[in-house]
Amino acid sequence: xxxxxxxxxxxxxxxxxxxxxxxxRLPAGSVTSILHxxxxxxxxxxxxxxLWLFDLSLISELSYVRLATVLSGWFxxxxxxxxxxxxxxxxxxxxRHVLLDLHIGIEKEAAARSALWVHFISLPLTLAxxxxxxxxx
Amino acid sequence: xxxxxxxxxxxxxAHYGLRDWLAQRITxxxxxxxxxxxAAYALFVLPAGYETWAGLFAPLWIKIATLVVIGALIYHVWxxxxxxxxxxxKPTSVxxxxxxxTVLWLAACAVWSVQILWRV
Numbered sequence: 001x002x003x004x005x006x007x008x009x010x011x012x013x014x015x016x017x018x019x020x021x022x023x024x025r026l027p028a029g030s031v032t033s034i035l036h037x038x039x040x041x042x043x044x045x046x047x048x049x050x051l052w053l054f055d056l057s058l059i060s061e062l063s064y065v066r067l068a069t070v071l072s073g074w075f076x077x078x079x080x081x082x083x084x085x086x087x088x089x090x091x092x093x094x095x096r097h098v099l100l101d102l103h104i105g106i107e108k109e110a111a112a113r114s115a116l117w118v119h120f121i122s123l124p125l126t127l128a129x130x131x132x133x134x135x136x137x
Numbered sequence: 138x139x140x141x142x143x144x145x146x147x148x149x150x151a152h153y154g155l156r157d158w159l160a161q162r163i164t165x166x167x168x169x170x171x172x173x174x175x176a177a178y179a180l181f182v183l184p185a186g187y188e189t190w191a192g193l194f195a196p197l198w199i200k201i202a203t204l205v206v207i208g209a210l211i212y213h214v215w216x217x218x219x220x221x222x223x224x225x226x227k228p229t230s231v232x233x234x235x236x237x238x239t240v241l242w243l244a245a246c247a248v249w250s251v252q253i254l255w256r257v
Contacts (some may be wrong), residue, residue: 006171017225018229044239047214047246055253064187091172094165101162 027117036093039086047085077133084129088122157216164209164216171206194257207250211243 016024019109026034056067096114100106113137184190194200226232233246 037217037221039216041213041221044214044218044242047242048249051246051249051253055249058194058253058257064190085246087172094169098162098165 028112032093032096032115032118035089036097039090039093040088043083044071046086049079050083059108076096079092081133084133085126086124088125088129089118092118092122157220159212161216164213167209168206168213171202191257194254200254200257203254204251207247211247215239215243 053067053070056063056070058064071080095106096118099114100111105111150232179193184194195205219236221241222235226235
């Protein structure tokens with residue numbers, strides 16, 4: 001057992017490290033995939049913040065008014081806009097994943113195209129959410 | 138089948154991978170249906186104001202439906218975060234610590250959401 005291990009140095013395959021990713025030119029599918037993780041992790045961290053907002057909206061009429069004050073700050077609006085993007089990106093990418101699992105659009109070109117389409121759908125919706133948040137719409 | 142089973146080959150497992158994969162998709166579909174239906178209703182149908190908003194969460198069935206979706210969310214987040222930690226956090230002790238923090242974080246969120254929903 002030990003002799004064979006010494007004789008043959010077997011190749012090792014590891015995940016690419018975060019510091020290596022920036023030097024890679026990632027295909028569209030990889031960018032979409034990593035952003036799926038980033039958006040998911042962001043929403044995970046923001047969960048108590050969102051529950052707090054939900055709580056304020058429901059306790060009483062008074063807390064409902066307080067929620068409006070909280071939401072009027074530009075920083076909170078910016079955070080919410082980021083979370084809107086996270087939700088929309090995660091949702092659209094998730095639908096893409098389920099379609100791929102059903103063997104829909106599984107060919108290389110189709111998958112690369114749908115990876116781009118995720119942004120074409122989620123970014124305008126995020127923009128609409130942003131316009132609504134900042135009171136333009 | 139039987140030919141594959143022997144002392145040098147493990148052909149049966151606990152199916153954690155398949156279970157997580159399937160659970161991730163089922164919880165995702167449950168959440169997507171709820172979120173899209175809820176967002177459409179709240180944005181385009183429901184009149185603005187506290188009374189209508191709080192009234193929306195008054196019936197028992199909507200409380201239960203919302204809590205079930207939050208349960209799906211928490212399971213979904215657990216599978217996803219576990220996957221992220223498995224890929225990027227290599228030292229076992231640190232990873233275990235991250236798992237414990239995640240479980241506590243999610244358990245706290247679950248308990249809090251019950252309190253929020255049942256106070257209305």
